[in-house]
Amino acid sequence: MKIHIITTGGTIEKVYSESSGQVENAAQKIDRYLQLLRLPGAQVEVTPLMNKDSLLMTDEDRELIFAVVRAKIADAPVIITHGTDTMVVTGQLLKKRLGDLAHPVILTGAMSPLGFERSDGLQNLTESLFAARVLGPGVWIVIHGQVHDVDRVRKDKENARFVAV
Amino acid sequence: MKIHIITTGGTIEKVYSESSGQVENAAQKIDRYLQLLRLPGAQVEVTPLMNKDSLLMTDEDRELIFAVVRAKIADAPVIITHGTDTMVVTGQLLKKRLGDLAHPVILTGAMSPLGFERSDGLQNLTESLFAARVLGPGVWIVIHGQVHDVDRVRKDKENARFVAV
Amino acid sequence: MKIHIITTGGTIEKVYSESSGQVENAAQKIDRYLQLLRLPGAQVEVTPLMNKDSLLMTDEDRELIFAVVRAKIADAPVIITHGTDTMVVTGQLLKKRLGDLAHPVILTGAMSPLGFERSDGLQNLTESLFAARVLGPGVWIVIHGQVHDVDRVRKDKENARFVAV
Amino acid sequence: MKIHIITTGGTIEKVYSESSGQVENAAQKIDRYLQLLRLPGAQVEVTPLMNKDSLLMTDEDRELIFAVVRAKIADAPVIITHGTDTMVVTGQLLKKRLGDLAHPVILTGAMSPLGFERSDGLQNLTESLFAARVLGPGVWIVIHGQVHDVDRVRKDKENARFVAV
Numbered sequence: 001m002k003i004h005i006i007t008t009g010g011t012i013e014k015v016y017s018e019s020s021g022q023v024e025n026a027a028q029k030i031d032r033y034l035q036l037l038r039l040p041g042a043q044v045e046v047t048p049l050m051n052k053d054s055l056l057m058t059d060e061d062r063e064l065i066f067a068v069v070r071a072k073i074a075d076a077p078v079i080i081t082h083g084t085d086t087m088v089v090t091g092q093l094l095k096k097r098l099g100d101l102a103h104p105v106i107l108t109g110a111m112s113p114l115g116f117e118r119s120d121g122l123q124n125l126t127e128s129l130f131a132a133r134v135l136g137p138g139v140w141i142v143i144h145g146q147v148h149d150v151d152r153v154r155k156d157k158e159n160a161r162f163v164a165v
Numbered sequence: 166m167k168i169h170i171i172t173t174g175g176t177i178e179k180v181y182s183e184s185s186g187q188v189e190n191a192a193q194k195i196d197r198y199l200q201l202l203r204l205p206g207a208q209v210e211v212t213p214l215m216n217k218d219s220l221l222m223t224d225e226d227r228e229l230i231f232a233v234v235r236a237k238i239a240d241a242p243v244i245i246t247h248g249t250d251t252m253v254v255t256g257q258l259l260k261k262r263l264g265d266l267a268h269p270v271i272l273t274g275a276m277s278p279l280g281f282e283r284s285d286g287l288q289n290l291t292e293s294l295f296a297a298r299v300l301g302p303g304v305w306i307v308i309h310g311q312v313h314d315v316d317r318v319r320k321d322k323e324n325a326r327f328v329a330v
Numbered sequence: 331m332k333i334h335i336i337t338t339g340g341t342i343e344k345v346y347s348e349s350s351g352q353v354e355n356a357a358q359k360i361d362r363y364l365q366l367l368r369l370p371g372a373q374v375e376v377t378p379l380m381n382k383d384s385l386l387m388t389d390e391d392r393e394l395i396f397a398v399v400r401a402k403i404a405d406a407p408v409i410i411t412h413g414t415d416t417m418v419v420t421g422q423l424l425k426k427r428l429g430d431l432a433h434p435v436i437l438t439g440a441m442s443p444l445g446f447e448r449s450d451g452l453q454n455l456t457e458s459l460f461a462a463r464v465l466g467p468g469v470w471i472v473i474h475g476q477v478h479d480v481d482r483v484r485k486d487k488e489n490a491r492f493v494a495v
Numbered sequence: 496m497k498i499h500i501i502t503t504g505g506t507i508e509k510v511y512s513e514s515s516g517q518v519e520n521a522a523q524k525i526d527r528y529l530q531l532l533r534l535p536g537a538q539v540e541v542t543p544l545m546n547k548d549s550l551l552m553t554d555e556d557r558e559l560i561f562a563v564v565r566a567k568i569a570d571a572p573v574i575i576t577h578g579t580d581t582m583v584v585t586g587q588l589l590k591k592r593l594g595d596l597a598h599p600v601i602l603t604g605a606m607s608p609l610g611f612e613r614s615d616g617l618q619n620l621t622e623s624l625f626a627a628r629v630l631g632p633g634v635w636i637v638i639h640g641q642v643h644d645v646d647r648v649r650k651d652k653e654n655a656r657f658v659a660v
Contacts, residue, residue, distance in 0.1 A: 011351065018441045018490045021341065021383075023353060038276075038285045039310045040326045053351075111203075111348045117445030120203045126291045129310055134299055144203045145294050160348045161205045176516065183606045183655045186506065186548075188518060218516075276513045282610030325513045368606075368615045369640040370656045441533075450533045456621045459640055464629055475534045475624055491535045 002043045002076035003132045005030065006068055008061075009052040010083030012110035012121045023113060025051040030081055033114050033122055039129060047072070054083020054090070054109075062090055066097050069105060077103040077132035081125070084109045084143075084155055084162075091139050091150035101137035107150070108142050111160045120144065167208045167241035168297045170195065171233055173226075174217040175248030177275035177286045188278060190216040195246055198279050198287055204294060212237070219248025219255070219274075227255055231262050234270060242268040242297035246290070249274045249308075249320055249327075256304050256315035266302035272315070273307050276325045285309065332373045332406035333462045335360065336398055338391075339382040340413030342440035342451045353443060355381040360411055363444050363452055369459060377402070384413025384420070384439075392420055396427050399435060407433040407462035411455070414439045414473075414485055414492075421469050421480035431467035437480070438472050441490045450474065497538045497571035498627045500525065501563055503556075504547040505578030507605035507616045518608060520546040525576055528609050528617055534624060542567070549578025549585070549604075557585055561592050564600060572598040572627035576620070579604045579638075579650055579657075586634050586645035596632035602645070603637050606655045615639065 007013060007030050014023040028048045049068055050061060065080065072078050082090060091107045098105065108128040114121035124143050131142045141148040143162055156163045172178060172195050179188040193213045214233055215226060230245065237243050247255060256272045263270065273293040279286035289308050296307045306313040308327055321328045337343060337360050344353040358378045379398055380391060395410065402408050412420060421437045428435065438458040444451035454473050461472045471478040473492055486493045502508060502525050509518040523543045544563055545556060560575065567573050577585060586602045593600065603623040609616035619638050626637045636643040638657055651658045 016353065016442050016446050019487070021353070023346065023351070036283075037288055037310070038326070040324075042310055112346050115447030116346050118201070122287075123202055123291050126288050127295045130292045130295055130307075131299070133310065134296070134312060142295075144205055145207055145298065146205070147299060157349070159205075161203070181518065181607050181611050184652070186518070188511065188516070277511050280612030281511050322514070366613075367618055367640070368656070370654075372640055448531075452617075453532055453621050456618050457625045460622045460625050461629070463640065464626070464642060472625075475532070475537055475628065477629060489535075491533070 001041065001133065002045060003129060004072040004076055004078045005044060005046045005081065006065065006072065006078060007046065007048045007081045008050050008054070008057075008065060008083075010054050010081060010087075010109045011112065012081050012108070012114055012124070013051060014113040025053055029114055030125070033125060036122065037126060037129065042129070042133075044129070052083070054086040057083070057086055057090070062093055065090060066094060069094055070098060073098065073101060073103055073105060077106065079106045079108060079128045079132055082107050082109050084111065087141060088150060088153060088155065091141060095139040095150050098139070104132060104135040104137055105139045106131050106135070106142050107140070166206065166298065167210060168294060169237040169241055169243045170199075170209060170211045170246065171230065171237065171243060172211065172213045172246045173215050173219070173222075173230060173248075175219050175246060175252075175274045176278055177246050177273070177289070178216060179278040190218055194279055195290070198290060201287065202291060202294065207294070207298075209294070217248070219251040222248070222251055222255070227258055230255060231259060234259055235263060238263065238266060238268055238270060242271065244271045244273060244293045244297055247272050247274050249276065252306060253315060253318060253320065256306060260304040260315050263304070269297060269300040269302055270304045271296050271300070271307050272305070331371065331463065332375060333459060334402040334406055334408045335364075335374060335376045335411065336395065336402065336408060337376065337378045337411045338380050338384070338387075338395060338413075340384050340411060340417075340439045341442065342411050342438070342444055342454070343381060344443040355383055359444055360455070363455060366452065367456060367459065372459070372463075374459070382413070384416040387413070387416055387420070392423055395420060396424060399424060400428060403428065403431060403433055403435060407436065409436045409438060409458045409462055412437050412439050414441065417471060418480060418483060418485065421471060425469040425480050428469070434462060434465040434467055435469045436461050436465070436472050437470070496536065496628065497540060498624060499567040499571055499573040500529075500539060500541045500576065501560065501567065501573060502541065502543045502576045503545050503549070503552075503560060503578075505549050505576060505582075505604045506608055507576050507603070507619070508546060509608040520548055524609055525620070528620060531617065532621060532624065537624070537628075539624070547578070549581040552578070552581055552585070557588055560585060561589060564589055565593060568593065568596060568598055568600060572601065574601045574603060574623045574627055577602050577604050579606065582636060583645060583648060583650065586636060590634040590645050593634070596634075599627060599630040599632055600634045601626050601630070601637050602635070
């Protein structure tokens with residue numbers, strides 16, 4: 001079966017820049033980590049859409065994400081990798097605007113970048129790809145072993161996790 | 166919520182022995198890899214039951230697994246880490262003997278040991294922990310992004326995967 | 331034989347902070363990576379002295395490093411983990427002030443933090459521990475497979491390496 | 496500067512075979528791990544010569560190793576990756592036959608294969624590449640932070656290390 005991944009940036013995709021000494025949303029890196037997973041029977045199609053800290057996302061960015069998700073969701077589940085700070089905002093907009101869905105839309109991200117010691121990035125990516133096959137239609141946040149309805153969740157920044165509201 | 170993990174050995178738990186130069190089912194190693202995962206809201210309880218290559222499992226071993234699963238499944242989902250060669254045999258026995266279930270029973274394992282380059286072990290463990298929360302009652306094999314009903318699956322040894330039958 | 335390691339911070343020891351989204355010199359982390367190395371016959375004694383970006387090091391900091399190195403170098407080689415930006419400054423001060431040496435003083439660090447994808451940190455730590463046993467007295471920078479006399483080297487920031495001058 | 500690496504197999508180069516469930520000397524894997532190291536100023540030239548458990552090496556194999564080392568050592572240091580069980584045998588033969596040397600010949604290997612959890616392979620490879628630049632002419636075993644003269648060392652199998660004799 002086909003699974004779409006739309007990448008938008010966020011911590012999951014940050015890299016350490018040796019010239020600036022900072023972590024930055026620069027080169028796309030989801031592909032490299034996908035290759036560590038075995039997914040027989042799945043055709044994963046990655047669409048690198050933007051590479052932004054989600055605190056810097058504009059209304060236009062979210063319109064673009066919406067437009068691309070609407071186009072992709074027709075034929076297969078969609079996973080969106082996204083910064084955790086405004087993941088709920090984007091998810092709720094998608095839920096409101098997409099209407100009835102034939103497949104699940106899953107937002108995921110990470111508290112530490114993929115490939116950094118103790119990162120949760122590969123865990124969340126693994127879970128989202130699994131969730132894409134087993135969850136029903138809806139807009140979900142999948143992270144840290146949990147599935148949250150995008151209308152009943154918030155980020156708990158102090159504890160670096162998402163909690164039900 | 167609580168999730169039980171019963172470990173029985175198999176490739177997922179093999180270690181490289183520097184004295185024999187072989188991979189062996191020796192020390193328990195699932196715990197060490199569980200610590201790499203973030204599972205807020207989950208109480209994972211590990212029961213190390215045996216540590217065997219599944220080709221060497223006896224009827225008595227399977228009776229023991231059945232007895233322990235029956236005791237644990239009453240209050241929470243059960244994940245069984247198991248060698249892939251006879252995972253289906255054990256799963257079908259459990260399905261036949263357990264009767265009606267309140268929670269899912271999930272068998273998982275790996276083609277390469279946890280912690281070896283290119284291992285699928287942590288992926289499968291991650292997926293199984295996620296599956297324990299989202300699958301319904303039944304006896305399932307969860308591996309490589311897929312869920313298989315234990316009555317409709319076989320190991321495809323040539324391609325190192327499980328396929329529906 | 332005994333080998334001293336004095337940690338002062340720098341990129342090699344930075345961690346990703348999930349609350350700030352930045353890399354920071356916070357908790358000591360050299361010990362954790364030393365445990366990945368096999369060093370029979372070596373007693374490695376770690377002295378965590380400070381944890382600073384080397385661009386923020388003051389004259390007082392360097393006086394302190396000098397005082398501690400002088401105390402330690404009497405009985406064994408000393409490795410100093412240090413930020414790369416001012417590693418040469420500290421090294422030259424040490425060379426000038428320490429006078430005749432009975433053992434090597436080795437400065438090392440990294441372009442990317444220990445434990446980050448593609449980090450050179452463990453390589454440089456491995457090389458420095460090896461160098462501590464084989465180099466003669468002097469103040470050396472050991473990094474990327476090379477040994478530099480601290481009086482004949484500069485950091486080439488563009489190429490993330492040290493070059494002879 | 497140029498550094499030769501001649502690969503002959505041994506534990507350092509073993510891979511886990513998913514079809515046999517054993518570790519085997521199959522595909523060459525040193526190259527893949529070399530890419531994790533930063534070695535500016537070094538031209539590392541890898542010659543994959545054979546891929547054998549060193550207990551299975553024949554006199555002909557050692558003659559071949561000798562012939563290739565003799566050819567390579569003329570212009571640059573030579574590192575030989577080799578099984579630890581008979582590394583001393585090969586090293587002593589090389590020392591006897593090579594005569595006066597212009598560069599160091601370094602034998603190295605590992606107790607656990609490259610890329611396996613807790614492997615010492617990358618450490619030993621890192622040390623050998625460093626040693627190739629700093630050691631004088633001679634035939635050396637470089638492993639676990641130590642340099643051994645090939646005539647004064649034996650493998651201590653119980654403790655998975657080399658010790659001076």
